[in-house]
Amino acid sequence: MTAGSTTAQLIEKHRPTLDQALEAIRTRAYWSPYPEHPKAYGAEGAVPGSLSAAEGQAAFEALRGKRFELDQPGAQGWTGAEISPYGPELGVEYPHPDVERLLPAMRAAMPEWREAGPEVRAVVCAEILARINARTHEFAHAVMHTSGQAFMMAFQAGGPHAQDRGLEAVAYAYAEQVRTPGAAEWSKPQGKRDPLALSKQFTAVPRGISLLIGCNTFPTWNGYPGLFASLATGNAVLVKPHPRAVLPLALTVRIAREVLNDAGFSPDLVTLAAERDGEGIAKALATRPEIRIIDYTGSTAFGDWLEANARQAQVFTEKAGVNTVVIDSTDDYKGLLSNLAFSLSLYSGQMCTTPQNFLIPREGITTDAGPKSYDEVVTDLAGAVEGLLGDDARANALLGAIVNDQVKERIAAAAQLGEVALASRQVTNPDFPEATVRTPVIVKLDGAKPDAEAAYLSECFGPVAFAVAVDSARDAVELLRRTIREKGAMTVGAYTTSPEVERLVEEACLEECAQLSLNLTGGVYVNQTAAFSDFHGSGGNPAANAVLCDSAFVATRFRTVEVRRPS
């Protein structure tokens, strides 16, 4: 089979999906091409050729304790020391890269990829995502045993939801590249003389090599947007996973290389740079002249370092923020409590979108169940969390495992910061007795006290919530503004029945640039966003300079070169 016929087949196969994705980002209505129910996969599921639950688990187990062959140029020994947050060592070793050989191979692969054009690149990316999707059950285990997410979350957020975000980036990249036509005839009238006439060609050209610096907690969900945005715009992508979450991205790289090769392109358009823990190759890679784009999710400190030092590259960062929920009033107090309890508990609060500060007027709030004092609200929220996580099986299914020791230490330290309204509880996971499983801690703080400020104005990543007493709703909005401006925020939530307070909160979010969820009391949570409809981050406050996904996320990943000649 020639490359030509393969790409034609890929266009036939994936063009309808691409068109639906383009329509979805235009309407922002609900859409997803990748089923989120585990039963959709396997021989009896809706996804053809996909792995069943048992096959996925077997595929994951087959990877363990072995070398992960990639057949990419410039391998220099083997590295890998992943230990599941659930206990087991994965025992997988990955090729350690020789970047002096890897980077030139990647550059050499790019001209043909550029020549292929936006549509072929988009459908090749769609095929990569389709093959990843078919192996969602395998990815679920890989994500679970690197991030510590519970299985169902690893399956959904690490599988179809991550794939959605990848396809969303492909759609944005495609749309942006075809806004300028491939060719144009230009004819300028000159009065009685002949018009000036030129033939113009416009080609989307890549920037260079794109570096993806992966994170520990959401290796695929946070990794796919940058990877696919860069690949779809013609760049080669070097994937540098977090040393503790290599496997999901290594699988991704392997599948991408297979698809590229099948479609007649060099597999070296996507390569892996696995590193030894503590080796810190990201800094060296990030400042190489060949690296022209960087996507990064992680700490503010390293994100700031990249922005300041990787000056030769376009740097897209998602760093840390302090997420706030303003609680002013509600007509569904029970819904408020259960919604927030779930938001706090999901993946032990180890999401960049988990709310941290709950701003509650010290005089209390009005609810459909009567007025509630500050103390009552905090006690009721604590009770809702206890109720949600009272059953250990359910608690394990929601909480997952603590991803590293720093999170565990933060839980302990938080309890020293103020009055503990809800103590963190250890939960035993019968399947993985070595896993650290902890319920959230809720600490009361007085917003007016300067010593409390240091606590609630710092990100405390993990299952830690601060119930901050404020003077009034207006005071809460002022603190919200200040928090977004100084510390950034990935999410903001608010509960109010007052049009006046709602207006103030909205205005604060519009002016300080943060994404707002109002009065969520049902099955949508402030920490969850849906690809094709919700923006993840705003790009306009210190938490992140990038948005998943808008045109700014793709527009600078390529440039348009014009060649003009007389007609």
Place this chain on the structure above:
Amino acid sequence: MTAGSTTAQLIEKHRPTLDQALEAIRTRAYWSPYPEHPKAYGAEGAVPGSLSAAEGQAAFEALRGKRFELDQPGAQGWTGAEISPYGPELGVEYPHPDVERLLPAMRAAMPEWREAGPEVRAVVCAEILARINARTHEFAHAVMHTSGQAFMMAFQAGGPHAQDRGLEAVAYAYAEQVRTPGAAEWSKPQGKRDPLALSKQFTAVPRGISLLIGCNTFPTWNGYPGLFASLATGNAVLVKPHPRAVLPLALTVRIAREVLNDAGFSPDLVTLAAERDGEGIAKALATRPEIRIIDYTGSTAFGDWLEANARQAQVFTEKAGVNTVVIDSTDDYKGLLSNLAFSLSLYSGQMCTTPQNFLIPREGITTDAGPKSYDEVVTDLAGAVEGLLGDDARANALLGAIVNDQVKERIAAAAQLGEVALASRQVTNPDFPEATVRTPVIVKLDGAKPDAEAAYLSECFGPVAFAVAVDSARDAVELLRRTIREKGAMTVGAYTTSPEVERLVEEACLEECAQLSLNLTGGVYVNQTAAFSDFHGSGGNPAANAVLCDSAFVATRFRTVEVRRPS
């Protein structure tokens, strides 16, 4: 008249123009709403309410020797010392800003402007441009007597062509902001349960205050894209002109303030920061936290400083490059010579797009007039320039005046660098005897000699051309690649009848990211680009990180804030 009725009227008046602009940037066909012929203006011209040549001149003269009132907040005395490159002092004084009062006023103006939405902002911008357009004859004198451009160029490039680039930016800004709908209903099926349903609002929000740092040579042409891109995306714009080219941008600011005020918005959305020569307020302004966007045209040194230091802002720069023309072969030798002679002479080569290095094989080239040796090509090019500029009246009309002493010094220094094939000649301007008018110098250099390299691998801004002897066309392409990669290029030209050489040059421009003009022998010149069709700069080589105009130029000037609530 209320603001509401005014903006409705503006939509009715300018929506068709906006739609045509949107269509033009999509097709890249020829289009301009602003006539470039001087006779189109005045009572008998096509542009209603426009100033005639005499009225424009009178309006310009009326500004001279006076204070330029702007009625903007935070004025602290007066400043201004513009001297026309043609000799006369302008004698105009501008309010010197107190930024501690100016910046808060600008911020206060933004929420209402944000609320107006993309369409109203676009038509208000179109109205500003229409009023500027009507005063093109006045602007022509202001541009001529600050930049040193000859009158016709100041009229066209400083008038309709600059206005085109401004409207192009408005169109891109509008298109980008409305890609996301203002509102959406989202409903996610939940099997047998009720769907999850959310109502979502999406609002384009500004980044903050945008700073325009103007240049001496093209105050309007290089200034309008950033000014209008930022204003159309909801930002306030602080205009900091070059101290020697204040008037064209001060007029622009005054008109913008009038239109904003008439439409019911705060005029403080556009303000002027005139400075004393040598005061250097750009550095202080550029690093203020309120400044979130910077547009800059000028030296590489200060552009690099901005990119490194104004970290709180999106920085769009157009710096210096070294523009190359590869001369391999032609089937229109006469056309090649006359086209290049014109390119070299226009505005005394004081354009960022003027070609500097002519790479010519030392064995000579093939032409329709027989083979030509390297020496013959250089001699013939020199002869073509001499012929073009032999008549002083025509020379003055093409060359304009030398903008500053540094350019004059560069002409003298260039003659020391190698064999002078064409000496620069002083031309007298009978209307402005104090003007410095100089024809181009052409210097022969041997591309293989290391001491020559220092000359041809530096930008020599002004009427200086290097005829660089190279070993072959292939050698020329290698040098072209290296020049773009190391020094950047705003333009590349090439002449060849060989498909093989054409392919090599194209591939070099695609890989190194530079805009290419092939075989221009008629009335289109490598240093000219047309808005709505041609890109100015590529954004992908060291000459500029920005392109006029593509979506990347507008996409990061605003962010989209989402507010979601249960349906």
